[in-house]
Amino acid sequence: LKGNVFKALEEDAAEEGTDVSAWKDLDLSSNILSALSKMGFSTPTPIQAAAIPEILAGHDVVGKASTGSGKTLAFGIPILENWIELCGELDEDESKESRPPTALVLSPTRELAHQLTQHITTLCKGLSNSPYVTTVTGGLSVQKQQRQLSKADIIIGTPGRLWEVMSSSNTLTDSFRQIKFLVVDEADRLLTEGHFKEAEQILNALDRQQDADEDDDQHSPTRQTLVFSATFAKGLQQKLAGKGKQGLMDGQESMEY
Ligand code: ADP
Ligand code: MG
Numbered sequence: 001l002k003g004n005v006f007k008a009l010e011e012d013a014a015e016e017g018t019d020v021s022a023w024k025d026l027d028l029s030s031n032i033l034s035a036l037s038k039m040g041f042s043t044p045t046p047i048q049a050a051a052i053p054e055i056l057a058g059h060d061v062v063g064k065a066s067t068g069s070g071k072t073l074a075f076g077i078p079i080l081e082n083w084i085e086l087c088g089e090l091d092e093d094e095s096k097e098s099r100p101p102t103a104l105v106l107s108p109t110r111e112l113a114h115q116l117t118q119h120i121t122t123l124c125k126g127l128s129n130s131p132y133v134t135t136v137t138g139g140l141s142v143q144k145q146q147r148q149l150s151k152a153d154i155i156i157g158t159p160g161r162l163w164e165v166m167s168s169s170n171t172l173t174d175s176f177r178q179i180k181f182l183v184v185d186e187a188d189r190l191l192t193e194g195h196f197k198e199a200e201q202i203l204n205a206l207d208r209q210q211d212a213d214e215d216d217d218q219h220s221p222t223r224q225t226l227v228f229s230a231t232f233a234k235g236l237q238q239k240l241a242g243k244g245k246q247g248l249m250d251g252q253e254s255m256e257y
Pocket of ligand 2: 071072
């Protein structure tokens with residue numbers, strides 16, 4: 001978290017909290033609205049209603065909401081909104097190759113990574129310009145994944161395989177450093193299922209360049225960090241707090257809804 005306003009969101013106390021009860025309150029693009037309607041999702045879930053405006057406003061978010069509460073689209077929708085905005089700005093002749101990826105999503109397991117990809121891809125079907133979404137997990141050759149990654153806009157993967165791919169290609173790692181959204185999904189499981197070491201290596205690799213950019217006084221891309229979890233046990237809070245220059249869970253503005 002690099003000085004972005006940080007919001008901690010919990011789904012508890014949802015009833016009396018937010019005023020947002022409809023997709024139209026969230027200021028979304030018409031393509032997204034019609035895709036949601038085609039998916040049969042008539043209203044946002046509480047975590048979606050709370051997280052989407054914060055992410056669209058450029059804040060880092062730590063969101064806690066139980067399993068099945070719609071956390072995927074809580075970060076998936078703002079990432080796609082950002083993508084739509086980017087497409088409007090892109091030059092006609094800006095080639096796919098030269099475009100850095102928009103988002104990197106860390107998922108604890110292969111199954112969850114594929115579910116995320118499917119869910120986000122379904123939403124993409126409504127867009128006039130679909131991002132290239134790719135899943136990076138064990139099962140495919142590293143070479144094949146590197147080729148897919150070189151043209152990816154949204155990357156969803158398990159830390160183990162992502163780190164394997166990143167540590168074998170400086171070019172890819174450099175392009176990952178330009179992402180606008182870093183998502184740590186199901187963070188509790190990422191910790192308990194033993195992938196935290198690789199996740200930490202990935203975060204460190206991404207951070208090194210940002211620090212270097214700041215030192216060089218160059219333009220440093222602003223990256224939003226989004227952490228979602230069903231629970232925030234003490235161990236996870238400590239791990240996350242140890243990551244940032246500033247603590248992740250302590251002393252920051254927190255919002256309940
Ligand atoms: P979580 O990550 O919180 O466990 P998911 O994002 O996987 O939950 O969503 C759980 C289920 O809810 C999925 O099947 C998804 O299609 C569905 N879902 C997501 N958002 C909505 C919504 N706004 N309205 C209805 N169903 C939704
Ligand atoms: Mg989930």
